[in-house]
Amino acid sequence: MNTVTAYHQRTKHSLKKGYAKGPETLDWDDQPDPFRRFEGCPVYALPKPGRELATTWAELDQQSHIPSESLNLDNIGLLLELAFGLSAWKEFGPNRWALRCNPSSGNLHPTEVYVINGVTDLLPQGVYHYVSHDHHLEQRCTFANAKVPHSLLIGLSSIHWREAWKYGERAFRYCQLDIGHALAALSYAASVLGWRVELLSDYSDADISALLGLNHQDDFVAREGETADLLCRIHYNDSAMDTELEREALINSLQSSSWLGKAQSLKAYHMFHWPVIDAVSQTAQKVTHQTSHSQAQLPVAVTSHCTLPASQLIRQRRSAQNFNAKSAAISQQAFFRMLAALTTHNSAPFNAWNWSPAVHLCLFVHKVEGLVPGLYCLPRSEQGLALLQAQLSPDFKWQPVEAFPSLYLLYATATNLKQTIKTLSCHQPIASDGVFSLAMLAEFKDLVAEQSWHYRRLFWECGLLGQILYLEAEAAGIRGTGIGCFFDDDVHGVLGIADGDDTLQSLYHFTVGESLEDTRIQTLPAYEHLL
Template sequence: MSDYHRRTAYAREAMTGHLLDWAHQPDPFKRYRHREVLPLPQPRPPRSGFWDLALAWPPPADGDAPALDAAGFAAIMLMSAGVTARAAGGMGDLGLRAPASAGALYPAELYAAACQVEGLADGLYHFDPETPGLHLLWPGRLAGAAARRLGGPPSRLSFFISAMYWRSLWKYRQRAYRYCLLDVGHLLANLELAVASCGLAPRFSADFPDASLGVFLGLASDDEAALAAVTAGEAPDDAGPEEAGLPPFDLQAQPLSARIGRDAEVLAAHAEGNLAEALPPRVWPAVRPPAGSLQLPEPERPPAGLLEVIRSRRSRRNFLPAAVHEKEVSALLKAALPEPAACQANVLLGPGGDLEPGVYRYAPGLNVLVPLPAPPDDARRGLARAALGQLWVGQAALVLALWADLKGLSQAGGPRAYRHAMLAAGRAGQRLYLAATALGLGCCGVGAFYDDEAARHARLPENGRMLYLLACGPVKGWGVGA
């Protein structure tokens, strides 16, 4: 699987531009031919604090959490994938959403099988961020059918996140599968936090039988694929059938544009990771920091509500030549990567703070920085040039480089492990954005980079492949830099 990543690497000497086909710009909203949009129930956002949720991660098992009702369900949908701002786009008014998205193309779609949610009919729903509303795709008790595909016990809530390839292919062509996975990871991070803010413990899964789940969600398999799932809530009184008795399906979505593009490389990359059966949850090995590593202090938890943080998160790139301090670094990294993950992280720090500038490896879970041999020049500047010349990256106080030994991962965990690594990078990215927002700092994801050059500047080991970069720090016009 590392082959797809290698084949879609950007190299300085081999870049060819292409014009965007505006006549076939994909619709950012999925529309069904035979389903009305139902109004979203009135949301009741929980009042949870961002830091309490993000730092005490993973949240404890459900315990005595109150049963979720329709208002809580609506809040989860909006916090995960709702429109949070308006901006001018290529075709006019563009709704910017709660998760960041490469090129604001929003390939990710959100579905939920809900069962015994007070005030909401049992069934499989698709979230429409535009209205905002719900498509009831399939009424009935589907907890058993969802659990059959996800491999765990039935739950009252099963969420599914898919990607519609064409939205991303339109701009990024073969590299689109990378962006689809990263984008799904961004939405996943919001979804997990939103679920946790309702007192429920989100259980993540990415190892489900693809064909069977695709049929369950009514996806056109060459155009859309489920990439992540989250279950939550206690077992329903009656989970419904695992297979039998499901009504015939007529879930036809309108095409995203008059002509839909497909890409053999993307389809093959996805197919290579396909599974026929669900796998048990994976455990990722921890980084073992050597002696002399730097223990970061316990982060502070200044008041910041999850909803407000999600709502005010935006990509901010106008970085000031200012530092982030040890306590901020600690909070940012611990919130982004609270536990060992399928991706690794190197951290580039600029001068002026109370930490030595340079490049570090981060040990999630332990909140420890391992200094790496210092480069002769400021690695952030090199990384900015490697980020296709997006020079603001070099000005950011902190750059997070998310990477993985893709070959090693695939040898140990099969080709499906690639999806895990990219989802983990997207999830960490969204969590970094949120933590930066809560601290009054700017943040921006960077998916466009010359892969080998970026790996060199971020001091990745020889087998390390760059997955995703994020620049973070004080910015002009927002928070501490305002």
């Protein structure tokens, strides 16, 4: 068993064996600062946040019909705000916390965002760190001869310790889910502007680390460093974007550039340390220069009827805390729209994804008009269908749903389904009180054996699907939330996966329903503190 597979097995929750290792106690007054800042850097304020664009959510299905906005500082600021910025502040008694457009497990936000700017008439060419709290850029690197001709790149990294403070050893999983959320959020934000995100998957982690300055270990407090994850290129309506990036020349020129500033401490006491996260992070590094490969994609199969401005819908996304267990069923149209949005298509966020589907969905349907409650399956590829039929229980009947033939009814039940999914989801009522919930099953064994870094990629795909569900639920007038706490092998048992068989593994759960709002919690504007 290699390090990655051993980590995955070690960090499973179990009904019989208990939960994965985590901190014995939490001091909420000692929570890590959710906003990283660098000292000693020039700061560049971005234009005032909050601007709305006319593009509706439904129009995002037709990317080619969305007019491309100009490349200027206003729109760069809007891109960063809609992808990674604050969406609101919450206040309850003496406690105050920020929500963001990109969701995060426990609202801990391990993901950090960098901009590599090669556009001379925007800002001085260089590498910048985005501070969502202040909506400004900190210039980490200045260069004059870097090979980034008229290009705008976005880099993502993770501070594993920020997540592990609460979740212990399982935190590495959640950091990878958050990267998937963030990539999808960036793709949607670019789409609103008529732009497109290209995921530069031919860059290794070492490449990205060098480009973002993460390999300058002396610039970070011990155990508070960042691990490189993704690098993206923003495509806008400009002929200069056809210029090819020279990877080696870009890396060499940035390594010889001047780096500025040092990361401030995240201001929390390191009471617990989790060496297993360091070990799996090291083993799961992407060391190859893999060429991107995309697949032929079709338009979204079911049309959205949401006429809200896409920028408004993105800002109003929330993670539901409780559902109304007595809510009415949702319509088939709303349900099928959400499922269609999860299948690969040629709009955001799949136009920023370079791999064939490797994650499939098992749905616990509670309340959808015209569908019997039961367990359903949505394979996201023909190969996935064959694999699922071979791996799941032989007692499942695989009956196609007439109105949505790629969805299969495995078994119907009107009695114990809700209690089952509640139990499997660490006894959380939110999994059973909504209209449906689901488990994301990944093609695990072969992909991880092929390259260890695919472990992270599978979680990224799950996070990307989660972000789709978050926004499509909002568009349907309801709400969703991700569930990272579930009893892994007990889920597999319900699905009929043989004990010890890791051909398929459940990596992420999600639930959708009518949200119940806690009226004791006050909601405040996202950037009121900047006015």
